[in-house]
Amino acid sequence: MVKPAHFPEVPVPADNPLTLDGVQLGRRLFYDPILSADSTQSCSSCHMPLGSFTDNKAVSTGIDGIAGRRSSMSLLNIAYATNGLFWDGRSLSLEDQALRPVEDLIEMHNTWANVVSKLKKHPVYPDLFRKAFGIPTTKEITKELAAKAIAQFERILISSGKSKFDRYLQGDPDVFDDDELDGKLMYFEEGASVGLPDAQCFHCHGGLTLTGNQYFNNGLDSAATLHDFKDRGRGEVSGNPSDNGKFRSPTLRNIALTAPYMHDGRFQSLEEVLDHYSSHGKNSPNKDPLLVQVGFPIPGSNPVQYTGLTPAQKNALVKFLHTLTDTEFVANPDIQNPF
DSSP states (O other): OOOOTTSOOOOOOTTSOOOHHHHHHHHHHHHOGGGSTTSOOOGGGTSBGGGTSBOSSSSOBOTTSOBOSSOOOOOTTGGGOOSOBSTTOOBSSHHHHHHHHHHOTTTTOOOHHHHHHHHHHSSSHHHHHHHHHOOSSGGGOOHHHHHHHHHHHHTTOOOOSOSHHHHHHTTOGGGSOHHHHHHHHHHTTOOGGGTOOBOOOTTTSOTTTTOOSOEEOOSOSOOSSTTOOSSOBHHHHHOOGGGTTBEEOOOOTTGGGSOSBSTTOOBOSHHHHHHHHHTTOOOOTTOOGGGGGOBOBOTTOSSOOBOOOOHHHHHHHHHHHHTTOOHHHHHOGGGSOOO
16 A cells, blocks of 8 residues: 555654564454454454444454444554554554454453464464564564554555546646535634634644544543543543543544544544534633634623524535545455355
């Protein structure tokens, strides 16, 4: 997969350079249910190409039929993620993240010792590991090398650069219709000169990947105190009560393909998501202050209140979000199941 010219260089750690053999090994491991205890689930069970590497479920279910707490996040452009992975940021690298689902009691419910033993005895994997990492014997196969290979594959999951939004970025101003352009102006706080309100989107979903790489309380749940959140999110990792109820902002590229939405999949459609933000969300001590500033300021209100968005404005934003859809990425043969 070739990085689009207008995208930055893909960050690659010095101890895990991308190689053809490493990426192909990682691709095979990503799609192979051999990683799970009963050989029924793979990484791809929760991260499928057609869902932009989500599973399109509110919450994912592991091999024992037990539902998890959170929705699977898209892996599109995950190579550019900084400041932690997962909804709560508990992993600081793709290599560390790749280690965790295997031994998670809800997900693959396996042990790495068992996985490595199966890989060493496999008719194909020993040769693939030796080619990918230059190890002299099968004995050198480790969970760390398996995680490095999976991370290499995940680092090639980069946008094609062919979405309507990318064509606009590359100098085709006529690619958007009027609604899509209005949505874009509201998204990026650029619509004041033409009488459009601020939708406050890009503060949390900014940059070229429209991710932000930060954690926010986006007003999903009411909480009287910082200790009243059912899911503490980032606070579970940081130990800081002010982080309770905050979650990592996901990429909005291919967002139309990844429903349902939010960390627990509570919203079925983009329309529901925008209804939530237009209503300014539910109250809690650390709710992001920009949530209450969606729309126009209401004259004479003190403290200042905001109108939210009209149905036409929300429709324009939805149309803009659809311009972020990258069908060429999800159809790319280089990232499909190799089996």
